[in-house]
Amino acid sequence: MSRCLVIGKTNVGKSVFVLHFAHYLGVSEVRLTCEDPEGRRREKVFAVENAVRDLSGATPHQTLCLQSIKLELPVGKGRKLLELVDTSGLSEGIHSDINVRRAMAQTLANVREAKIILHMVDASRAGMTGAVEAIGEVDYQVAQFAQMRGGYLILANKMDLPAAKTGLALIRREFAGHTIIPISALYGHGFREVKQYVCRWL
Numbered sequence: 001m002s003r004c005l006v007i008g009k010t011n012v013g014k015s016v017f018v019l020h021f022a023h024y025l026g027v028s029e030v031r032l033t034c035e036d037p038e039g040r041r042r043e044k045v046f047a048v049e050n051a052v053r054d055l056s057g058a059t060p061h062q063t064l065c066l067q068s069i070k071l072e073l074p075v076g077k078g079r080k081l082l083e084l085v086d087t088s089g090l091s092e093g094i095h096s097d098i099n100v101r102r103a104m105a106q107t108l109a110n111v112r113e114a115k116i117i118l119h120m121v122d123a124s125r126a127g128m129t130g131a132v133e134a135i136g137e138v139d140y141q142v143a144q145f146a147q148m149r150g151g152y153l154i155l156a157n158k159m160d161l162p163a164a165k166t167g168l169a170l171i172r173r174e175f176a177g178h179t180i181i182p183i184s185a186l187y188g189h190g191f192r193e194v195k196q197y198v199c200r201w202l
């Protein structure tokens, strides 16, 4: 089974993406495995819309564990198993809350082993505040690390919002040389291209 990790700063839309993308890939009832930083696992089954309501939100650091969904994808004439993993958001510097620090460490510890990394940035925020505010040191470090490996894609999210076009241009400039797909996790825009990319790397 190949792991596809969705990472990025807090509030960029990772949880909404993972749930809506799983839905796009044919899942209507989400069986979510949550693994906390101490390694404890529990499973929860939701309808997609209930999972989005319960697991995403505008408050930073909503997700504090690895949340994975197992999927089957058509590849060539057969099917391949994919584990799509939502992670805790990364933030700059040393966070004051130990639970957030542990969760971020858990995210980073899983980056190396993942077959595919989807690195999400908020294009709308980049358009409103500029690249310096919206893209952090942590984003540059992830991109630099990923340059040495394949299976790395940048998702410029929230393209449904007005400032996102300007933001996308900034993101393209900052991450020149990387593959970037503009998406809206909320409305499913760009999911076809993301699926094609993921299938290529499975």
Ligand SMILES: Nc1nc2c(ncn2[C@@H]2O[C@H](COP(=O)(O)OP(=O)(O)OP(=O)(O)O)[C@@H](O)[C@H]2O)c(=O)[nH]1
Binding pocket: 009, 010, 011, 012, 013, 014, 015, 016, 017, 055, 056, 057, 058, 059, 060, 061, 062, 063, 064, 087, 088, 089, 090, 157, 158, 159, 160, 161, 183, 184, 185, 186, 187
């Ligand atoms: N307009 C718009 N809003 C979005 C989109 N994707 C996510 N959001 C909103 O952005 C906020 C954060 O979404 P989450 O999915 O919880 O973000 P996250 O990256 O998982 O955040 P953490 O778990 O805190 O790291 C929520 O209010 C979402 O509704 C999008 O494509 N368009």
Ligand SMILES: [Mg+2]
Binding pocket: 014, 015, 016, 055, 056, 062, 063, 086, 087, 089
């Ligand atoms: Mg989240």
